[in-house]
Every structure is written in C-alpha cells, then in structure tokens.
Amino acid sequence: MMGATDLTIDASVQETCFHGRHIEPQIYAGLVSPDGWHLKDYEQRDGYKALRRIVEEKLTPEQVIAEVKGSALRGRGGAGFPTGLKWSFMPRQFPGQKYLVCNSDEGEPGTFKDRDILRYNPHIVIEGMAIAAYAMGISVGYNYIHGEIWDVYQRFEQALDEARAAGYLGENILGSGFSFQLHAHHGFGAYICGEETALLESIEGKKGQPRFKPPFPASYGLYGKPTTINNTETFAAVPWILRNGGAKYLEVGRPNNGGTKIFSMSGDVERPGNYEVPMGTPFAKLLELAGGVRHGRKLKMVIPGGSSMPVLPADIMMATDMDYDSIAKSGSMLGSGAVIVMDETRCAVKSLMRLSYFYFEESCGQCTPCREGTGWLWRIVNRIENGKGTMRDLDELDRIAYNIQGRTICALGDAAAMPVRAFLKHYRDEFVHHVEHKTCAVPAYL
Numbered sequence: 295m296m297g298a299t300d301l302t303i304d305a306s307v308q309e310t311c312f313h314g315r316h317i318e319p320q321i322y323a324g325l326v327s328p329d330g331w332h333l334k335d336y337e338q339r340d341g342y343k344a345l346r347r348i349v350e351e352k353l354t355p356e357q358v359i360a361e362v363k364g365s366a367l368r369g370r371g372g373a374g375f376p377t378g379l380k381w382s383f384m385p386r387q388f389p390g391q392k393y394l395v396c397n398s399d400e401g402e403p404g405t406f407k408d409r410d411i412l413r414y415n416p417h418i419v420i421e422g423m424a425i426a427a428y429a430m431g432i433s434v435g436y437n438y439i440h441g442e443i444w445d446v447y448q449r450f451e452q453a454l455d456e457a458r459a460a461g462y463l464g465e466n467i468l469g470s471g472f473s474f475q476l477h478a479h480h481g482f483g484a485y486i487c488g489e490e491t492a493l494l495e496s497i498e499g500k501k502g503q504p505r506f507k508p509p510f511p512a513s514y515g516l517y518g519k520p521t522t523i524n525n526t527e528t529f530a531a532v533p534w535i536l537r538n539g540g541a542k543y544l545e546v547g548r549p550n551n552g553g554t555k556i557f558s559m560s561g562d563v564e565r566p567g568n569y570e571v572p573m574g575t576p577f578a579k580l581l582e583l584a585g586g587v588r589h590g591r592k593l594k595m596v597i598p599g600g601s602s603m604p605v606l607p608a609d610i611m612m613a614t615d616m617d618y619d620s621i622a623k624s625g626s627m628l629g630s631g632a633v634i635v636m637d638e639t640r641c642a643v644k645s646l647m648r649l650s651y652f653y654f655e656e657s658c659g660q661c662t663p664c665r666e667g668t669g670w671l672w673r674i675v676n677r678i679e680n681g682k683g684t685m686r687d688l689d690e691l692d693r694i695a696y697n698i699q700g701r702t703i704c705a706l707g708d709a710a711a712m713p714v715r716a717f718l719k720h721y722r723d724e725f726v727h728h729v730e731h732k733t734c735a736v737p738a739y740l
Contacts, residue, residue, distance in 0.1 A: 371525030599629025
C-alpha cells in the first residue's frame with residue numbers, strides 16, 4: 295500500500311494485511327524514493343526478468359497468453375474485460391503491420407493512479423508492453439499520455455531511452471530475434487480521448503472522436519490495422535504474472551478478479567492518495583488505510599470507480615468489497631478504481647451539478663443524445679440547486695438520462711446519465727427539499 299500523489303514519495307510504504315496474509319505491492323513495489331524510477335533501480339526489483347525469461351526460454355506466444363488468462367487479470371481502465379481474452383483476439387497470422395497501444399489518457403475525475411505508475415515505475419509499463427507485443431506478434435507500440443501531465447511524459451521518454459540503450463526495446467531484443475519499437479504520444483487533455491477509438495483517431499492526427507463499432511480495434515484499429523489497447527495499470531501487472539505465474543496472481547485476489555488493484559482515494563478522507571491492495575479488499579479496510587473520513591465526520595456517499603459510476607450510500611459501501619463483481623452486485627461499477635468519498639456535509643444536488651457540468655463540457659458533440667442531453671441535464675440540476683426547480687424537473691431528469699444511456703457511439707453518454715439516475719435513486723429527498731424549500735437540506739458547516 296502507498297499513498298503518493300506528487301513527486302514526494304511517502305517513504306512509509308507497507309504491506310497490506312488481507313485475510314491474515316501479508317501482501318506486498320506488485321506495481322508500486324520498492325517505490326521508496328523519487329529517484330527509484332531509473333532502469334538500474336527497476337532491475338534491482340527483478341525488472342525485465344520476465345521478458346528475459348520469455349525470450350531466453352523461447353516461450354511460445356500461446357504460453358504467454360495462457361498465463362495471462364490464468365491470472366484472471368481484467369482491464370484496469372474501467373471496463374474490466376479479461377486481458378488474456380482480449381490478447382487472443384489479435385490475428386497472429388495477419389501479414390501486415392499490427393499495433394499495441396497503452397491508454398494513459400487518465401482524464402476521469404478522481405483518477406490519478408496511472409500517472410504515478412509512469413512517474414515512479416515507468417519501466418514496469420515498458421516491460422509489460424514488450425511482453426504483450428511478443429505474445430501478439432506486434433512490432434510497434436504507442437503510449438498515449440494525458441495532455442496535462444507533461445512532466446510524466448518527459449519521464450517516460452527518459453525511461454524509453456534507458457530501455458533502448460539496454461537492449462530491452464528496438465531491434466533483436468536481447469538477441470532473440472524479436473523486435474519491438476515503443477513510442478510515447480502526448481495528448482492534449484481531451485477527456486473523450488480516453489475512449490479507445492477516439493484515442494486512435496488522435497494518434498492519427500485527427501479530431502478525437504469515437505468511431506462506430508464494429509469494426510473493433512482488433513480487426514481495424516490504428517491506421518486501419520489490427521490493434522490491441524490496454525490501460526497503463528493493466529500492462530504494469532503483466533511482468534509480475536510472468537515472473538510468478540498466473541495461478542499465484544489469481545490467489546492474491548478473488549476468483550475472476552486476480553491480483554492487486556490500485557485505488558485512487560480522494561474527497562473527504564484524511565490521507566488521499568493511491569492505495570494498492572488485493573482485489574476483494576473490503577471498502578471499510580480501504581477507508582481505514584486512507585485514515586478514515588476527514589475531521590471525524592460521518593460517511594455519507596461514495597462513488598466507487600470514478601465520476602462516471604453510480605454513487606452508493608454509506609451503508610451499502612461499508613458492506614461491499616472492492617472487486618468488479620461485488621461492486622456490480624451493489625449497484626455500481628469498479629471502473630478505473632477512483633474512489634470519491636463524501637461526508638455528511640456534502641449536498642447530493644450540488645455534487646451532481648458539478649459532475650453534470652463536467653460531462654456537458656467534455657462531450658465531443660458527435661452524438662445528438664449526448665450533445666444536447668448533457669447540457670440539458672446540467673441546466674436542470676443547476677436550476678434545482680439555485681432554488682428555481684420544480685417537481686416536474688425530477689421526472690424530467692430521469693427521463694432525459696434514460697434516453698441518453700445506451701444511445702451514443704461511446705460511453706460518455708452513459709457516464710453523464712448514470713450519475714444522474716443514481717443520485718435521484720438514493721437521494722431524491724434532497725432534490726425534493728431543494729424544490730420545496732429553495733435551499734439545501736444539508737446543514738452548513740464551517
């Protein structure tokens with residue numbers, strides 16, 4: 295476990311106790327110094343040992359993919375799709391160029407895990423991508439890095455230079471005959487480019503707008519060629535799996551939810567930061583690691599997977615474990631693992647107003663339901679927050695959100711609609727109070 299959100303590393307990195315076992319961090323392992331990101335430090339932590347094993351023992355691509363499948367590693371960017379299964383979709387016998395892309399366009403409000411991976415442990419991503427490229431027969435890759443973290447982009451470029459100089463990237467890697475070129479690509483801060491096909495459009499120099507699917511990237515991706523896209527944290531998990539085995543990785547987590555997961559804890563907690571814990575860790579334990587609710591106040595509500603996920607009340611969250619299946623059963627989604635904690639002083643209406651404005655601003659405008667609906671949602675919530683709403687507005691909000699959800703090319707429409715419906719479901723009484731009393735139901739705190 296660690297809590298670090300800037301270039302000052304928290305030196306008190308510690309093991310996490312999980313069901314009586316002490317679990318060491320896998321992705322944030324050994325990060326005790328701001329200078330520990332260099333190649334020499336990574337090699338001291340068994341860095342590139344997995345890649346060496348693969349090429350020296352001449353493991354087949356099928357063996358590598360089978361190990362990843364056996365780990366139950368699921369995509370850490372939000373969707374939670376099984377990683378090994380996604381890799382198996384890549385047509386290995388395709389005669390032309392194929393591409394590998396890392397999605398480091400971390401723009402979801404509340405999410406800040408990937409930038410810390412790239413800042414403090416960039417070589418684990420490079421090694422993970424090289425292993426993935428070997429498994430799928432890919433020779434060219436890109437890491438698309440969010441436009442508002444220029445220092446992280448520069449550091450990743452430095453790490454790439456170190457890896458090339460050491461023979462871990464480029465032609466004939468470690469004398470194996472396997473070649474893989476990896477490049478960093480700097481985005482410009484558009485939230486929509488976190489959607490995988492909008493990201494591909496951006497790399498190609500076009501306006502970042504999602505593509506219709508099908509065809510999916512595995513058959514028609516970057517420059518019209520087969521492409522596999524995974525999240526930063528997903529690639530970072532791969533070297534540990536290939537060093538220790540997929541079965542051991544699965545043991546760390548839960549069935550269908552292998553390994554550790556990094557949760558970005560923000561909002562009303564004493565120690566905001568990134569916490570790497572085993573999949574299935576109870577939310578109550580995660581909250582404890584983050585120091586509990588700030589100022590000793592009561593927990594009110596939690597968004598468990600980034601701002602686009604449905605909000606859950608405190609009683610539900612305190613009885614929920616942090617894995618894909620458990621969160622889904624509770625009525626939300628694990629998403630990117632951005633846990634936004636809100637205490638008793640937070641107004642549900644005001645919170646939704648701020649979220650709705652974000653999605654209104656970030657809609658690319660390609661789809662009519664999203665282009666028109668996101669602004670409509672924000673204007674209604676804004677009206678309610680400012681004491682000008684009506685009871686009819688509450689039904690209108692739900693109706694508009696329903697007609698946006700599932701009716702857009704990408705998931706941004708869902709991201710705007712799901713919070714609206716969840717806040718209305720769990721905190722409708724606060725919306726009613728705003729309408730009837732023209733003021734907030736939450737008492738003012740200093």
